Amino acid sequence: MRMSKKFDAFVTWASGIKVPINKKILDQMAAWSQGMNVKANRSALLSWRVLEVNSMFADRISDVPKSFIREILKVAISPNIISFAGGLPNRELFPVQELQTASNSVFEHSGQEALQYSNTEGYLPLREFISQRYKTIKGLNIEPKNILITTGSQQGLDLLGKTFLNEKDRVIIEKPGYLGAIQLFSIYKARFSPVLLENDGVNIQELTVASKLRNTKLMYTVPNFQNPTGITYTNEKREQIANVLRGKPLMLIEDDPYGDLRYSGTHQSSFMHYLPEQTILLGSFSKTVVPSFRTGWIVAPDEIMEKLIVAKQASDLHTNFFTQKLLAEYLQQNDLNEHISKIKTMYGRQCLAMIECIKRHFPKEVTYTLPEGGMFLWVTLPYGISAMDLFQKAIEKDVAFVPGDPFYTDLKESVSTLRLNFSCVDEATIEKGIARLGESINEYITEYKQKNLTV
């Protein structure tokens, strides 16, 4: 494509009309337009490339929300800041020595094998362990052949997106819902049907309407100690949900990374009990052993498993085999339940401490969830106060949290909800941080009331 010296580029408008322009105008345009299809003259300045490359990207990637939490964490990284913003397990509890011992066993007994390529499905003894645990802990009869090891349960979501979603298919999602799922389903250009999450699970009326919408393929839930709210679905609600979905051409994804971390209340049954034919389970060792190994799994029926394996093979051939063997060795040498009970003791204490501090330091108009497990608690501010605005104020007092905004798929204005993490902060720090946050909220409310009285 050659252009006259006078013009530096063509701009192709949506109408299909091509207009030759010069660099000055193009630079101006670059400031206010991003998605425009501009084919610039290659001999022009390098800074133009941004525009040209943008025109090459797939539509899907422009639609994906940037990780808000990632941006927030950048702010919250300063050592003075007490952060309730993260979502990490507490590293003090990682079984470092036990994993080192297991690692040495693997190197010594099957080094070459553990370092070679392996099968896509995952290491059989690890899948057998998971299968056995479903049987003994949850009374679920799940065979190893129905378990696929994934690179974290986040990859489980990616494989389900690959396997089920055509462009514009619908996904039912909790409102508020897990950010990683929102990002992933956006990649597959899904349309979301957000369904209000109440204290005992999603709202049944809204679910009933959503489940009837055309091309609804998946419902995504985190029924135990949900991220971001900490809410757990009751058995009654699970049964009602199953009744709504039964027989409809869609699958329910039960993502359960925190299920083992219950420190109060009573165990609620998996959707697999209520809706066996339509339930897909996601699991993970990230919260019970360590996250850096990126080892999770999907449970799915045979005919879906077949497709997931094809998707998995194209995505990364197989999950890190060395750490699969290491994990299997660790699980054989140690008692996972014993280890989990240590985690539950610590998180349970920290959760309780946070609730006690909230009671003391937050004004009584603030409401919050009472998690029976997991790592998160959800706060609702009164008077429609913006959590984003509060975040700015809180940062000035050296305390951070995640404003609720990124957990909604249908946001029009900023919300009054926020997420607090308690797994990574000791009790003394919780006391200090919640006191600071309480101050911020109190000041905000005082300002709000003054402003509203004045007006």
Next chain:
Amino acid sequence: MRMSKKFDAFVTWASGIKVPINKKILDQMAAWSQGMNVKANRSALLSWRVLEVNSMFADRISDVPKSFIREILKVAISPNIISFAGGLPNRELFPVQELQTASNSVFEHSGQEALQYSNTEGYLPLREFISQRYKTIKGLNIEPKNILITTGSQQGLDLLGKTFLNEKDRVIIEKPGYLGAIQLFSIYKARFSPVLLENDGVNIQELTVASKLRNTKLMYTVPNFQNPTGITYTNEKREQIANVLRGKPLMLIEDDPYGDLRYSGTHQSSFMHYLPEQTILLGSFSKTVVPSFRTGWIVAPDEIMEKLIVAKQASDLHTNFFTQKLLAEYLQQNDLNEHISKIKTMYGRQCLAMIECIKRHFPKEVTYTLPEGGMFLWVTLPYGISAMDLFQKAIEKDVAFVPGDPFYTDLKESVSTLRLNFSCVDEATIEKGIARLGESINEYITEYKQKNLTV
């Protein structure tokens, strides 16, 4: 949805017309139809589910070719069979002890950190090592910020698919080309423009035509010791290719897992030298250190990197961080070039042995490539003999290879080409296996000639 007792299901035809049918007819239909949109009565037999679930799958997943090699390897797994079918590095060369030492260092010096969640971009010291190596070995000035660690270079392909491909966008691919890339791009519903691979690189005329087709977003190449052919692009051909692609709105992917494994001839320059603005590099430690860690990388300019990071985060948050640290530690404690030279010595000897054996045992009508590195060699049979048919005969003589068929995207009938792997077989076994394969070919040709004389 309730149905009368008389009928067990509705069949929805493409026309939109719904027809109630009974189980017997449905079973019959199941035999010849797969993609049909059948909403069966849930109270009907379980065996129906296959049909129902099939109607839920994304279009993309039905279009993906099953891994042919996977199926082949199942046949080739018997201990009596000499297999040239695999694509594995030789496990005898894995630095087991050195990696164990590095692993213990990581556990002892930064256990908790190495086991925690980490950043999406990858471990900085590892990216610095890769950057440094590009500078010293290839004269390429690549900054760590332009390197993203991926879960094997196969994931690099997935992220590029996510970032660039809308449905029906075109991808230029070598003919024959890497199967993993064909599978992956099929997932994103790309249309392929296969371009004939000659002894010095792809055919320029065909490339010129393909590069002008609308919505061509990517060209995928393995320019060094290609999989499956073992062919290396000459510098002259690389320059010609760069001239064809320069200024066109597409990116060239240079996938280079074998580039370090050159055991004869002279180093050819990366496309980054000829087409810097449009080249994306993929690299991997799978062939130089170990494959089970699934550690590869993408090199891309800033504005693309930004999108790739979003795609990566949605796909698996980050690559196994423990083995990233382990690898970085290993690379600091050991001399990678020294280790690579051991691999080159062994593979070089095995490649030579295979060529010598081919000369002795194959009829002279058979042609083959002369790889200067890598792990594969490509054989062309005379008279249009089917490599698939030969495979059946060869298996009877306990020797296996991969028929060329799955490496083509535009196949109408079976091909006369086949891939031989020499990295995993010692010289004595090569002699034995190639002798058996030679016998099979000779018998086949004799039969062929008799048949054609008779007719």
